[in-house]
Amino acid sequence: MDIELSPEDQAFRDEVRAFLAANLPREVIDGAASSPTVFVEPDIGQRWNAILAAKGWLAYQWPKEAGGTGWSPVQRYIFEKECALAGAPNLTVLGLKLVAPVIYTFGTPEQKAKYLPRILSGEDYWCQGFSEPGSGSDLASLQCRATLSEDGTHYKLNGSKIWTTHAHWANRMFALVRTDATVKKQAGISFVLVDMNQPGVSVRPLLTLAGDHEVNQVFLEDAIVPVEDRIGEEGDGWKLAKFLLENERGGSCHSPKLEYDLGQIEKDAAAEPDGRGGRLADDADWKRRVAKVRLGIQSLEMIELKILSEVAKGRPPGPQTSLCKLLASNLRQDVDLLAVDLYGTAGLQLDFARPFYGDNAPAAIHSRGAQVASARYLNSRAWTIFGGTNEVQAGIIARTVLGL
Known part of the structure; x- marks a missing residue:
């Protein structure tokens, strides 16, 4: 390479x-x-x-x-x-990087012409309706039901979706729904595009430990989806979901963002006292912790570049994307823990007012970095859960990479 x-x-x-x-x-x-x-x-x-x-x-x-x-x-x-x-x-990854590739790869010409320009213009803001209460890691067990009308023109959706990021902002949702309960559970799932601005769709906020309103529960009660807003055939949903999740886990490079955040932490450490008359950036234990995280980020980048090399040759990203997701999740939490430890007691502040930017932002104690440290640390606990838990990723790696 x-x-x-x-x-x-x-x-x-x-x-x-x-x-x-x-x-x-x-x-x-x-x-x-x-x-x-x-x-x-x-x-x-x-x-x-x-x-x-x-x-x-x-x-x-x-x-x-x-x-x-x-x-x-x-x-x-x-x-x-x-x-x-x-x-x-x-x-805005949900529209640009997740549903758009599904549409331009598997959609009809009419679907491409309708939805792709609206994603680019910002006219459509998307959320993802995959997880359900009781159907998270075992996504194939989802129960949200889509019943085809007698005249075959539309589906009625009944059920709920949970941990739906930015559903309170979205006007469209791409969702997995069960269109056949009589076949193998993976075979009875379809991929549909849902208009959020219709009767029968309601959104309930779910506040995180950090006090952020990022995720929601979406309730569907006889919500209508025209048949022309189904991507692929009935029962293709599991195939499309696997395609989408592979893009989600391996379609982005995580290491540069981690590198940037670690660099910001190092800059701030140069001004933080170590409690013994020196600066934290010069403390041997601190430098060892930073070096360990940096080596992890560099290792992740090499794996991402290896995947990039395969993609450049026309090959799919493959199951190695699960390794990237697992490593990136753990490193994200490591970086955010460093930030909390960097600022000491100032890093423990947890103001529930949002946003932290703009004219009406709450006043920061010590610094902006300190203000956001605890909220970011708590929010990043979800990294090892969303997009497939660490346990799920480890299982995929064991079966498809290591052959165990």
Whole structure:
């Protein structure tokens, strides 16, 4: 695996850096740094999306025929890394990186023409309806029922979805529903697109330990989905879900964002006292902890680059994406624990007012980094659960990578 950039890729990297320096607003960087959640609030995320859309770079992972940039896997990695190192917020992954690839890979021409432009324009804001009460890690056991009408024109959905990120902002939801309860459980699932702004759809907030309103429970009571908003055939849902989850676990590079956050912690450590008249950055135990996390991040980056190398050769990401998800989840928690320990008692503040940015933000004690530390630490407890728990990822790795 050659990890040296070609002259063309180096030129592309320089172009991305110049664009970020000129177009990434300071208040967007600050808003992202002050957000303890995985996804920033829409006012920050959608503003950055619009800037990228105007440049033609928003759909950087999409093929050209779907309205994307058509960039190579190496260019996509360079772009993600440079954005992360510049402090840019995460993009609205649910629409751009999860449902869009399903639509442009498996959707009809009509579905592509209807939904892909609306994702790029921000007109549609998506949430994901997969997990249910009692059906999280065992996703195939989901019970949300979709009953086909007698005339075959639409489904009626009844059931609920839980841990639905940003459902309170979304006007569309992509969901897995059970269309046949008489067959093997994986075979009776279909993939549908749900209009959230209709009678029969209600959203109940679920506040996290950190006090964030990021996730919700969605209740569906005779909600209508036209048949033309089913992706693929009835019973294709499990296949499409596996495709989507493989993209979710391996379609992004986690290491640059972790590297950026660790770098911010190191900068702050240079100004924090160690309690013995020195600076925390010079403490031997602290340096060992930071070095251990950095080595983990570098190891993750090598695995991500290996997957990138396979994708560049036209091969699917494969089950190694589960290894990336597992390592990234643990490292995310390690980085956030370092932040809490860095600020001492100031890092224990937990103000439940949100957001932490803007004119009406609550006053920070000590620093912005200290203000967000505990909330981010508590929020990142979910990393080892969402997108497939650590136990699920370990099982996949054991079966498909190690052959156990």
